[in-house]
Amino acid sequence: MTRMAPLRDPDITRQRILGVAAEEFHLRGYKATSLSDILTRAEVSKGALYHHFPNKQELGYAVLEEAYINDCMSMWRQAMAQDDIIKSLGDMLEEMRSHCVNEDVMKQGCPVNNIAQEMTAQDAGFQQRISAMYTTQAKLVEEALNRSIAAGYIRDDIDPEGVALFIISCLPGMMGIVKATRSKKDLEKMHQGLLNYLETLRAGT
Structure with a gap:
């Protein structure tokens, strides 16, 4: 017992x-x-x-909000507090890449991504919470892009809202592919591809 x-x-x-x-x-x-x-x-x-x-549902909501989303958003808020968003995103992506090359991490995937794929089509509470997280992420990135434009780090001819949505969509996609393939080579290529895209946003390119 x-x-x-x-x-x-x-x-x-x-x-x-x-x-x-x-x-x-x-x-x-x-x-x-x-x-x-x-x-x-x-x-x-x-x-x-x-x-x-x-009940289990309320426990699931609490885990999603207080553990998964809180950790995820803490990382994004720290990165988006900088003026040079390209550098700060690059640093964040490198930290994620270093973490994700671990075999267990590749196998288990991202906790937010996992529960989003499993539950958003079946439970409105999960869907609403995850949707709100992505909305907040996109707004943080959009605001950081606008600051970087004003500071002269990023071209002023981009669409900050569209670029922000594209950036936040890349990471769940990358994590989903890595979980499926468990390929470090795929991870490295996607990581470098996103870094290369970010560099095209720099002022003067």
């Missing part, structure tokens, strides 16, 4: 449940993960889980 961890701090318990659920959803997929799997790994009682999350 599994010994349940003492519930001294509800916030710690909630974060433990979220952390385990985030790992399990990423590894197995949302549908294939049972609440029993999460309870066993988190070493909490069913009552403790339901105290924080009334």
Whole structure:
């Protein structure tokens, strides 16, 4: 019989449940993960889980927002805070490339991308949250492009809104292909192709 961890701090318990659920959803997929799997790994009682999350759907929404989207948006906000968006995007892409060459990462894919593909056609709550994330990403990139244009880093004849949408669409596509092919060569080619595209935006090109 599994010994349940003492519930001294509800916030710690909630974060433990979220952390385990985030790992399990990423590894197995949302549908294939049972609440029993999460309870066993988190070493909490069913009552403790339901105290924080009334059902699996609400737990899924919390994982999506507080773990997956929060981590993703933190990376984007940091990159988009710079004036030279081409350099900051290049640095972000290099960090992602270095992370994604790991075999386990290629196999498991991007957690946001995975749950988007699995659940957006079936659950309005997932669809709305992921749609809002992409809308926010696109706005961040568009604003950063406009700042870079004003600072003279980027050509002033581009369509910032269209370029922003194109850029944010590339990363889920890249991650989806890498998860399917598990090819480091494909990853390197897509990474370099996007870097080459970004350079065409530079002022004076």
